[in-house]
Amino acid sequence: MPEAVLEIEEKQSHTVAELVSVVEALIFVADEPISVKILAEVLDEDKEIVESAVEELKSEFERRKGGLQLREIAGGWQISTRTEYHEEIRRFLKTRPNAKLSLAALETLAVIAYKQPATIPEILEIRGVQSASAIKTLLDKRLIVAKGRKETVGRPMLYGTSKDFLIQFGLKDLSELPSIEDFEDLAGGI
């Protein structure tokens, strides 16, 4: 390890320890999950070096087992509280959990998440029911966004999930969603 540190020191302006600290500071102040790319730009360091600093920071958080965690979410890194302390935090913040999405909205969101970009007729085909109000709810909550129009009869609007969707559902990216085929086993069980 010492040799590697030396090498980095020669090339870059930050030592590894410094880099881990400054990365932590930047992630802390960022309003949204902050990507390694942006971190690297701000610090004027190589992406790979920043990446390893983030990983080091993550393991530091895990080793400490404190009230905070470092998570990769929506293509960036975020410091947040651990789930265990939500009751105390809510008591302090005096907040209640947000209104949950309705079954119809959740189903519509699931179809869009897996079939995106998807049109309203395609959603109707799977759900067997008109989804206009569910789509409006999802658009209002910024969980989905319009992604242009499909070049077919009627040029229907295409919908896909948004960055807020990844944040609200705690996903690194869309590939982190379990495969839709994985739900088939459950389906057979009736």
Add this chain to the structure above:
Amino acid sequence: MEQQTEQLSFDFDKVQPHIVRDTRDTIKLELGEFAGPLDLLLYLIKQEQANIFDIPIARITVAYLQYIRLIERLDIALAADFLVMAATLIEIKSKMLLPREIFGEAEEEIEDPRHELVDRLLEHQKFQNAAQMLYARSTVEQAVFPRGQIESDENNAEVNATVFDLLSVFQKILARHKEEIKMEIKREEMSLFDMIKNLKRRVFQAKELYLSAFFEEMQNKQELVLAFIAVLEIVRTESVKLMQENVFGDIILRKV
């Protein structure tokens, strides 16, 4: 028309909608509504403890129709989607009643009329499970808090202005001010009465006055207009004449 009774919140385990049969063999809907006809159908199949790959169409259709008779009265738009499914069920039921040998060759695999419906049900169930997964994820996420918002220039409306914004606002105020002041001075500084007095004094002192010179002294349009009116007035009321030395020459105001 859309589903107006969309619930804001529910619990997957506690608030799954279900049908309760009361004593008079009518059905009653409890806790919300089914998200769609496929939902209802899956529920009924489960209720009848039937195999999804071998749906007892007759029994399920009866139960299904009983249910939609109920929702028809509640919401026409929603009922329409359920009616489409009812028609499909009845179509499948009638197809199954027909002797199968009539269609095609006996050796050929005859497609079960229920096949397409089963596919849709399975597909739907996959997404229902996916919805459940999303529900679970969002529940977990609600227990995680990022840090509170730090006040930065971007989210502080008071500071969220550049020097240029400030400058343009300042210029606007300045311009408004300028206009106001100009108006006031014009009105206050010179009245027609003053102008006439001034002109009279000049003419009586100097005996004669070149009009072009007098007009040139004027600071702005309003004064010019006043000066012109004053000239007309003084010629009318006083012993003053307008003279011209040659054609197109300067006009001279002369005391008689």
